[in-house]
Amino acid sequence: MSRIVPALLAALMVSLPLSASAQDAPGYKEKREQLAKELEAAQKALASTRGQRVQLESRVESAIAQMMQERAQSLMLGNEQTALQQLDAILTTSQDNLIAQRDRFAALGSAVATRTGAVLVVLLRADSSQAQTVASANVSVDNTPAETRSYTETANRALQMGAVDQLYRAPVLPTAHAVTISVVVNGQTLTQTVNVTAAAESATYVQFAVRNGQLTQTTWTSRGTTPF
Numbered sequence: 001m002s003r004i005v006p007a008l009l010a011a012l013m014v015s016l017p018l019s020a021s022a023q024d025a026p027g028y029k030e031k032r033e034q035l036a037k038e039l040e041a042a043q044k045a046l047a048s049t050r051g052q053r054v055q056l057e058s059r060v061e062s063a064i065a066q067m068m069q070e071r072a073q074s075l076m077l078g079n080e081q082t083a084l085q086q087l088d089a090i091l092t093t094s095q096d097n098l099i100a101q102r103d104r105f106a107a108l109g110s111a112v113a114t115r116t117g118a119v120l121v122v123l124l125r126a127d128s129s130q131a132q133t134v135a136s137a138n139v140s141v142d143n144t145p146a147e148t149r150s151y152t153e154t155a156n157r158a159l160q161m162g163a164v165d166q167l168y169r170a171p172v173l174p175t176a177h178a179v180t181i182s183v184v185v186n187g188q189t190l191t192q193t194v195n196v197t198a199a200a201e202s203a204t205y206v207q208f209a210v211r212n213g214q215l216t217q218t219t220w221t222s223r224g225t226t227p228f
Contacts, residue, residue, distance in 0.1 A: 117201035122146075122168035122179055126159040127211040134159060134210060135184040139167045142178055146170075164207070174200040181208050183215065190215045 122139050126132060133156055139147045146168045151159070159165070167181075180193040192215045198204045199221050207218045 118172050118174040118198040119203040120168070120170060120172045120177060120179070120198050121166065121203055121205045122181070123164050123205060123207040124167050124181070124183070125162070125164045125207065125209050127209065128160050128162050132185055132210060132213070135187075137167060138182045140180045141168065172198045174198050179206050181215070183208070183210060185210050185213060188213065192217060194219065
């Protein structure tokens with residue numbers, strides 16, 4: 001259509017008589033000028049149509065590219081969501097397994113403790129005849145931290161009056177155990193390790209005493225409800 005209009009106008013201009021008499025006709029110049037103007041207007045309309053076509057094609061291509069980008073992003077988000085769901089399921093299963101294992105080990109530990117009846121007790125006392133201040137005490141059993149204790153002024157007065165502090169008490173297997181204590185006395189750290197064998201169906205006591213800036217230890221076994 002865009003090519004037909006200029007062609008028709010050109011044909012009309014060519015088909016007009018070109019004789020001298022025709023050129024001198026009263027309406028010839030006006031008709032020729034009118035056809036020229038129509039030809040120019042048709043060419044401008046054609047250029048405008050071509051520009052609009054290019055813009056429309058550009059908009060269509062941009063819309064297609066945007067749709068493809070949104071589709072790709074949607075697929076990526078879908079894959080990430082699926083991966084997260086799978087990871088959450090794995091973590092949930094692992095957590096359930098860990099809880100089940102913890103309950104199983106706790107039940108086994110309770111069963112062993114019930115059958116063996118072995119109990120390990122760690123005590124701390126201070127010599128009442130010495131003016132010494134105990135700041136803290138740390139106890140570990142078989143290289144595992146068991147208890148951390150800080151002592152106030154009131155607690156120190158109780159120790160000086162002969163009080164005994166029970167630092168640790170728990171069921172254990174009737175085997176050898178390493179008990180380590182670290183006590184801060186008058187700003188100095190005193191450390192001692194004792195190897196003791198817990199007896200079955202008995203309570204095994206390890207007592208540490210602070211005397212003259214040093215640690216001493218005593219062990220004994222009791223089958224009754226009291227340590228002596």
